Amino acid sequence: MATKHPFAEYIEYEFKEEEAGFGVPYLVPDSQRTHKDGSAPGGDPIERVGAGLVVIGVVALLVQLVSGAMVGSWVGFSLSFGFPALGASLYFWAKYRHTAPGIKNDGLFFKGSTARGTIGWMVGVGLTTFYCLLYWYPEVLRDSGLVAITDPIAIALTGRPGDHWFVYGLLYTLCVGVFGIRMLMRYRHNRYHIVRTISVMFFQMAFGFLIPSLLKLIEEPEFYFTTFWPLNRYYLLPGENGMAWTATEAAGQVGVYMLLFAGAMTFLGTPILTYFYGKRWYCSWVCGCGGLAETLGDPYRHLSDKSTKAWKLERFLIYFVLAFIILVTAALWINHTRGGDVLGGYTYQVQKAYGFWIGSMFAGVAGVGFYPIFGSRVWCRFGCPQAAILGILQRVFSRFRITTNGGQCISCGNCSTYCEMGIDVRAYAQRGENIVRASCVGCGVCAAVCPRGVLKLENGSSVLLEERYTS
Template identity: 55%
Template sequence: MIPDNNGVMFRSLTSRGVAAYGLAAALTLLYVVIYFGDRIAGGAVQLWMQANVYGHLESLSQTLRGRPADQWFFYGTLYTVAVLVFGARMLHRYRTVPYQIVRTLSVMLFQLGFAYLLPNLLVLFKQPEFYFSYFWPLKPEYLYPYTWTHYGGTGVYFLIVAAFLSFVATPVLTYYFGKRWYCSWVCGCGGLANTAGDSFRHLSNKSSAAWRLERMTIYPILGLIVIVTALLWINSLTSGSVFGRFSQSLAEWYGFYIGAIFSGVIGVGFYPLLGTRIWCRFGCPMAAILGMLQVKLSRFRITTNGGHCISCGNCSTYCEMGIDVRAYAQNREDIIRASCVGCGICSAVCPRGVLRLESGRLQIVESKHEIVTTRR
């Protein structure tokens, strides 16, 4: 049974109507208040939120991490509740699609366990607040030099784990499973997009101009964070004699404009207007690395049995990354695209069973279906 998307193109909330603009404004305002409340009106906004909103989580915060509730605890709690509540909706909505059930349970588990409970419990036990589900370069500070000295003791152990996850686990898992092991099974950004944002996935821009823009932004941002990290290390190893304050200022600039404004305020605030993967598609440096590995090294691809395609266009419509899946199906071409996050929704909404997500050895499937394989 194909998941029901009836009315999605007509409802105000899901078709860029008044309700969508209202929700986008509310989400953006929420992000601005959480991220920058201490800078607005001399900190009055932050004080008001602390007294009237964050404070309601005081007992939970004290129980979980032994500290007063603040905006970051509020944000983490809200984020986790959103993934769990809308994840339950996803489980019901895609209850006939085993891949969607497993994938959704996975993002719910990683968000609740590794991005919420565990980091807070580490704080409770006086350990560094470490998020095992986020790696460099998505969480760049994990491999910044001052983090090593700042954490000290157990922190060094966590940072070795961080380096292992970034440089060993990431390429190995991407080889076997493609980008989806992270973007659609583990990452909190993808988790929120694929649960709370599921109703907005059809709003992604499908134009080739958007595809060109994607490549013009995501790789420079990856290059920027590689440079920032390298400069910080050079500066640290030379005791600040080479770059002085410059490398630190660049890291702060990146954290503010890319880490906070782009990934948070725009990335989530604009769900109802631009679709759910704006950050993943145009900005995330982790997605850029995974995408390159997916195209050059991975076994993962979506195979197409184009003879059965009826050109309904469901697959292209509901691809959150703006990929023209139908064109691949009609050309009987495997889909091996850097931006594909392997969410599998194109396959779930196809009424003819044309699309299959595969990770087996490449040559076996190619010879069986005589499929043309191009990588881009």
């Protein structure tokens, strides 16, 4: 008969405790909470003014959509777009200025909005619905009056009434701006985050919105200086499928310069900058998709899947999309140079399929719509062909890496939790190993949330680069 272990009771007790898991933690009711300066949340008058402006803006928007009153006027536009943007910015500024900067871990995994609860799902459904309307039913946005509300600013910037793409660009820019202020306030203690957040806000506002609009105003091709092939496939596609040669010749000398710039950035600028700074020069400082993920997507960054299965899926999907766009581009060029007698209309069909499945479904609907469910970098991690190229360059020859001081690590796991790319940063930190992962976008949040200063983003010398291959 087996004898009972003398400590069985304790062992059993511990086991049961583990089995019980972790319940909902005790949260101090809002009425009893105080900020670090002793004030109550929501007690700041500016916070209340901000919230009030948002409410007024939403009511004004609904009134315009329902009654048509003020639609197309500056007053209507300012009330329905300006008030919410200004109000939300004020709200975030006033709300966070009373709190200690940095992450809080206060009920993050227990709130409906940030833990795939009802509010999270509602936001996700709202975002995916908006993208579906934008891509496939733009007439709904137009007929509802939403597009016409933006006419005053569209006419001022582009010289013509707005369309659904103008509304999209405007909303996108406002989101990056407003949630950029939230990000700035949350990480105001960290210079890297201040600089890179201002950088993505600037690039979106100037290069993602204002400059393309003003180019339209002066009747030049609408050109985005911060997107290159393969993210913006049109820039290197031939003929009527893209901008290359025939389209730009029609656009005149400026179009040719634009095309040269796009080509130089794809083949020269991208490898050179990635060599010096890693993938982050684009994914975390310049790119509009990255900009939205780092601002609007920040409340959801902890939802990224950290499993090995997800890592495998990530590698398969991202390189599949890269191969897909390379094949599409090559096939279109072969067809174009042979006068369409090689693959005929099939190449056009394949390019259309890429546009639907990758450009619209993956990058837009799933990429942004699924923020509250799968985290903020679904597209960047699993689909973006630009990220795939940058990742290969970063892995193979860039000077960028995250160094770890393993002896200091207390295994709290903050770094892995907040890595939006699903990298198990802690596993590297515990081993004191440098992190050189193709998927790392160099956002730096892992380093910012580490309580022990274990992680450091560095652009190393070539000597350190050699160590990567010899260690």
